[in-house]
Amino acid sequence: MSAGNGTSAEQGVWVAPGRVNLIGEHTDYNDGFVLPFALPHRTSVTARLLPGPARWVVSSSFAAEPVTIGPDDLVPGRVTGWAGYVAGVLWALTDAGFTLPGAELSVGSDVPVGAGLSSSAALECAVLTALCDLAGVDLPVADRPRLAQRAENDYVGVPCGVMDQAASTLCRTGHALFLDCRSLAVEHVPFDLATAGLAMLVVDSRTPHQHVDNEYALRRSTCEQAARQLGVPALRDVDDLDAALRALPDAVTRRRVRHVVTENQRVRDTVDLLRADRLRDIGPLLTASHRSMRDDYEITVAQVDLAVDTALAAGALGARMTGGGFGGCVLALVDADRADAVREAVAGAYADRGFDAPVAFLAEAGAGAHRLR
Ligand code: GAF
Numbered sequence: 001m002s003a004g005n006g007t008s009a010e011q012g013v014w015v016a017p018g019r020v021n022l023i024g025e026h027t028d029y030n031d032g033f034v035l036p037f038a039l040p041h042r043t044s045v046t047a048r049l050l051p052g053p054a055r056w057v058v059s060s061s062f063a064a065e066p067v068t069i070g071p072d073d074l075v076p077g078r079v080t081g082w083a084g085y086v087a088g089v090l091w092a093l094t095d096a097g098f099t100l101p102g103a104e105l106s107v108g109s110d111v112p113v114g115a116g117l118s119s120s121a122a123l124e125c126a127v128l129t130a131l132c133d134l135a136g137v138d139l140p141v142a143d144r145p146r147l148a149q150r151a152e153n154d155y156v157g158v159p160c161g162v163m164d165q166a167a168s169t170l171c172r173t174g175h176a177l178f179l180d181c182r183s184l185a186v187e188h189v190p191f192d193l194a195t196a197g198l199a200m201l202v203v204d205s206r207t208p209h210q211h212v213d214n215e216y217a218l219r220r221s222t223c224e225q226a227a228r229q230l231g232v233p234a235l236r237d238v239d240d241l242d243a244a245l246r247a248l249p250d251a252v253t254r255r256r257v258r259h260v261v262t263e264n265q266r267v268r269d270t271v272d273l274l275r276a277d278r279l280r281d282i283g284p285l286l287t288a289s290h291r292s293m294r295d296d297y298e299i300t301v302a303q304v305d306l307a308v309d310t311a312l313a314a315g316a317l318g319a320r321m322t323g324g325g326f327g328g329c330v331l332a333l334v335d336a337d338r339a340d341a342v343r344e345a346v347a348g349a350y351a352d353r354g355f356d357a358p359v360a361f362l363a364e365a366g367a368g369a370h371r372l373r
Helices: 083-095 119-134 141-156 163-170 212-230 241-247 251-275 279-297 302-313 336-353
Strands: 011-021 036-049 056-060 067-069 103-109 175-180 186-190 198-204 318-322 329-335 359-363
Touching: 011 119, 011 163, 036 119, 036 163, 036 359, 056 083, 067 083, 083 119, 083 141, 103 119, 119 141, 119 163, 141 163, 163 175, 175 251, 186 251, 198 302, 198 336, 212 241, 212 251, 241 251, 251 279, 279 302, 279 318, 279 329, 302 318, 302 329, 302 336, 329 336, 336 359
Parallel strands: 056 103
Antiparallel strands: 011 036, 036 103, 036 175, 056 067, 175 186, 198 329, 198 359, 318 329
16 A cells, blocks of 8 residues: 555644543443544644655654654554654554655644543544545545554553544544444434533543553453353343353452443443433433442542532532543533532532542533644
């Protein structure tokens, strides 16, 4: 395969968003279902082709010095830190057979880092979108999430699923993305909060993500081992939960499996309600998802549980942690005119407990990666 330079303009600006996941947590790497939507927060890449031997000069608003990545750096793990995500995308593209010209890439972002809002995927997908357009890389949009995931799994070394890269690439304004993480079949489900008189409050618990990488990898391997014990390709294929639970000797594994299987059903039920224009009614499913993450998957922490419980007590229709867990953000679905009261209640509860003040904002479903100019 080759990437002809003549098919696109030689410079431009591309953006890719962070995401929140409405529901479907830790289901993606079990071949299951997820329902994220894109945030207005996004990462931008201003890029231009560089003449001469291939090299990629990457600068960023969050680093003092530019990083130069050469062909010799396209070996998994060689570039570390934030530039590793850029090198990972370059590596995944060349490993897939594309020949890339050199480029200068300038990265900026307002996606909060370390808040579970997919800042890594936003970076990968902004770089990937820029490189595809700029270098005329003929990679269908539908294939880009897997390539960006590969950059993160195999170059950076993080065993994430495909949800975040799919959300950052494929989401549409005013819609949530119903994604089958096995087939990557997509349905853009209407998600118009304002018309329903509702708002989605996103509360960043500002909790340090301690041990998150180890715990994430542990959850993933427990699920894969459980699937092997049950004789199914992935936990998505468990049809009879009770029978599966009876077949598993270990209590922790039983809880993990119960979370994944019930969470997949909650995603489907949420999608059914959205298709039926019943956005207001999804609240209990969000809250049930949180309880399942707290009690069965055991990935919540005191700050996120407090945010959820306080939001519900202050009138939220439903609330849950979103993202990989061990901190990060909480979503609260609220009547639009209750948003300030819920936000203040959570801030007050944090102050009472001596937790760092949370940061909250309202989110509407935004657009996936695209060229800005
Ligand atoms: C993180 C991962 F990157 C996703 O792939 C997904 O597993 C999520 O945690 C949990 O649902 O964001």
